[in-house]
Amino acid sequence: MMLAVLGLILRASVVVTGAAVLTFVLLWFAPGDPAMAIAQARFATVVSADVVDQVRAEVGLDAGFWSAFKDWIGPLLVGDFGNSSVTGREVWPDMANAIGYTVPLALTGLAIGLAIAVPLAVLAARNQGSVLDRFAVGIASLGVAIPQFWLGLLLILLFAVQLGWLPAMGARSPTHIILPALTLGLGVAASLTRIIRSGLLEARGQGFLPAFRRRGINEAHVSRDHVAPHAAIPVVTVFGLELAFLLEGVVVVEVIFGRPGLGDFLVSAIFARDFPQVQAVVLLTALLFVVINLLIDIFYRVLDPRIGEHDA
Amino acid sequence: MRSVLVLAVCFIALAVFGPMFAPYDPTAINIPNRLSGPSAEFPLGTDALGRDILSRLLYGARWSLGLAFLISLIGLCIGTLVGLAAAQGGKLVDWIVMRTTDTFLAFPELVAAVVIAGLLGAGTGSLVFALSITSWMRYARVARGIGLSLKSRGYVVQAQLAGMSPLAVARWHFVPALVPSLIVVWTGMFARAILGISALGFLGFGVQPPMPEWGTMLLDARIHLRSTPLQMIWPGMAVATCVLAINLCGDALRDSLVERTS
């Protein structure tokens, strides 16, 4: 088992390395002159060619591919994300600051999503075919089809503009998190409901369960000891997928609600061609992803050692 | 299955023929009538430049649906080729291909697409590239899984013994077995592509004005949220309706596929 886990860790490291290389390659070969964009972002005006050249040399864009790569990856391995091309400040503190806005939003959104999805899915699965079940499936299907940014705008329209109950833009006060979190949460709830419900239904359909029930074993015990572990696998898969959903949703939601989080950080960095910042965000999200999926894979092996027989 | 086909035909009809029903040129600027609400003249109102929203919505179908179709098709082709290569190629090829797929999968699709589209410069080309290159992986996994299980089937061995080229084996024996599962994946990806196109349009990457893509229309609408809130309802509803319809189709397809294999 340990060997299998080590294999997974090795695999994950390869993937992370690949991701880092891919990120760097992408940015390096992006068209256009990044030096110009950086200079413009720095000085907020149109700049002369001399200034652009100066910026280019300063930021290291005139170096070759390999030396630039080495200069980037070296410090990265010890956790140094480099300095912003635009402000010259270290990337990490600004990024950490942005994360400080994003993480509470993501977690709150996830919490709202779970609070809605889990009870709804459990009730729906338990009463399969009933009106409640069909309602749940219907509304979840609808929820998954609605673009998050539209939902956000609708919520702003309703709660901020028409009713004036909640603030829309910025992140000044704790109440500013409500609408964005609700937007995220509703989207998460929709997709989680579908998946948890079908996971539970699938587990219930397992052949041995009716036999248990016939022997009079308590329904709750059956659920806990046999349905739950089997349902756990797809549910855990879902968490991995939901993470992606959350990360994507957060970017969009932050832009709509004007929150200074990671999404905003990323988008501004892209416009300004601030490579160190873009690379840092992309790599961080990739790393997070890979680590979480690694943990999930390890968790699967623990739950069901048969998994992994067809792995490369 | 029948409802799926009916729906598909409706979509295609909408994308191809919808614009014929558009009362106005979607890019015709008409400042005196700007930001007017729904009326007899402009059933859904006009936007900030006086363009008829209904017309823009109908033309927008071409962009949102048409591009989504293209993107999901590109992803399908790349992904299937990659997946089959991994299944056919022997252990080393399989490992390399799988690690590459994992590497691409390490980036959340939209985030990666935003970065790529943003760096390549706004525009339809970058949009298609960005969304295609972040979506092929799911097909690859499915194709590889099915390919691996098919490799040991008797008739595949017979075909190889008969001297069939790997390409011919793939075409005759692998692809037909892949089609049902790939179609199911494809419907899901088609829906994602619609959402992705509109999301990127909303963020300002992707399809550029004056092209009436639904996401870009929402971006315009956002600026005038307080003055003409209705403007933002229509494009969003269009996206949601299409995605919902496709998802329902996909679910029906998946159910019929499960029925057939069990």
Next chain:
Amino acid sequence: MLSVDRVSVNRGKTLALADISLSIEAGKTLAVVGESGAGKSTLIAAILGLLTPSKGSLTWSGAPVRSCRPALVMQEPRAAFNPALTLRRSVMEPLVARRANVPDDRLSRLCKGLELPTDLLDRKPGEVSIGQAQRVGILRALIDAPPLILFDEPLSALDAVTQKHTAKLIADLQAEEGFASLIVTHDLGYACAYSDDVAVLRRGRIEESGDSSAFVAAPCTDYGRTLRDAAIALGGLEIAA
């Protein structure tokens, strides 16, 4: 002539085949018998070129066996056919792959020899009986007139009556077409009744080999004797008086 010369095959850490040597001349039949796990399938795979031996050579008239395009009749008749294609399409596959043509009447002649109505070929594998499917499998093996045909437990999926019948059809066709055949089976009765020579495979090695009737009369090894006696007891084997 098929020549297997001191072939060894490694499967992971174990030696699936160890120092195997055998030969079959055109028109002759060799039966390879043994228990499950003895290495019979590995032997077939090696001869067909589906895996590479770690030692030794496999040749047909001096050239690698693959060059004579040997055919295979599989144990599970339906698995040999793509369920979505018609039988005709599958049968013609070897010819299509080689872009070859055969005389028009070959197909109908072989069908007659295998007692298959020609319209049967337009059906799909799931629409015919197992016995028919296996005969179509034999048809497919024969269509390109290979000099060597391997049979992997060709009768085990069939019922007793069909077994006898199919075995006879194969033998008749062999007399007509003149191919060399290697039959892998655990059924000693079938093996000895329908082969010229027999080889006993045990744990990857050939325990003994030689003329089939000689083997039945007097096996050389204890293991061979055990097999023969068991086969007689089960009633599948009769010693000529």
